């Protein structure tokens with residue numbers, strides 16, 4: 001048991017559990033990154049619901065979402081860390097684990113702050129269908145990620161996490177890894193997206209994905225339809241090209257955007273304390289919504305993403321979602 005708030009001790013224990021010779025490619029890292037992402041990626045800026053605070057995935061309503069299939073492995077890996085440092089909340093542990101895993105796999109350092117609570121306010125629980133569907137295309141990606149307050153560049157940067165890990169037929173139905181070294185964080189995913197010829201393959205289950213036989217590793221690599229969509233859409237493609245040729249730029253942008261992801265729905269004061277937390281209940285409540293001033297709808301706080309900067313949801317992105 002460490003002292004309350006000793007996140008360094010927790011980081012060390014997360015780093016130590018990464019090596020899992022019996023599991024997947026020998027690392028717990030990729031599935032920990034996916035756990036952090038799915039815990040946060042349910043956020044909806046407009047209704048201020050979902051997000052990593054509350055760790056709702058512990059409960060059937062969210063944990064049982066088919067989109068979260070397989071993430072129990074990540075939660076089980078982390079259970080000994082929670083036992084040892086019982087003061088840490090699941091919401092902090094899951095997001096921190098993603099940040100530590102990325103660093104341990106050779107990725108960038110990502111800013112992270114604690115203070116999330118495990119109090120679940122039923123009115124904040126996200127409905128199912130908030131996470132992206134790999135079988136879809138560019139419009140779907142915008143529909144999902146604009147809702148969280150991300151722009152096109154951030155969507156591409158975040159997708160670069162598919163440098164890590166693999167698809168499992170018993171989880172998502174898709175099969176295989178994107179790159180031939182899936183426990184090493186790099187920009188290889190972007191380079192392969194552009195350099196290989198991807199052909200459509202229908203799996204026995206009827207699911208369609210894209211594949212290419214990699215001579216070096218003698219394995220078949222894969223891409224989801226959503227990954228291929230990044231190369232077909234003009235606005236997305238320019239960032240795929242940027243990140244394929246500039247690894248440092250990718251690392252910088254990924255670091256910033258992953259930090260933003262795990263802060264969605266969280267508001268902090270200057271000292272970093274979470275302000276939309278109901279301390280009496282030990283819980284989290286919706287940010288008070290200011291009425292928009294007539295005549296200036298774009299400046300309403302309702303448009304704000306709950307990051308510390310309160311970054312506004314771009315008007316053009318709102319308009320795009322309204323059209324779909």
Ligand code: HEM
Pocket residue numbers: 030031033034037070132133134135141158159161162164165166167168169171172173174224226258
């Ligand atoms: C852009 C939309 C996205 C779609 C459609 C998508 C879809 C998927 C699918 C279908 C899988 C395979 C799950 C399985 O069968 O085990 C997967 C795995 C993964 N995703 Fe994504 N994802 C997206 C974005 C992201 C983001 C934003 C991140 C993190 C920043 C991320 C990180 C991962 C990781 C690390 C894995 C590997 C997990 C493992 O090895 O167990 N994905 N994703």
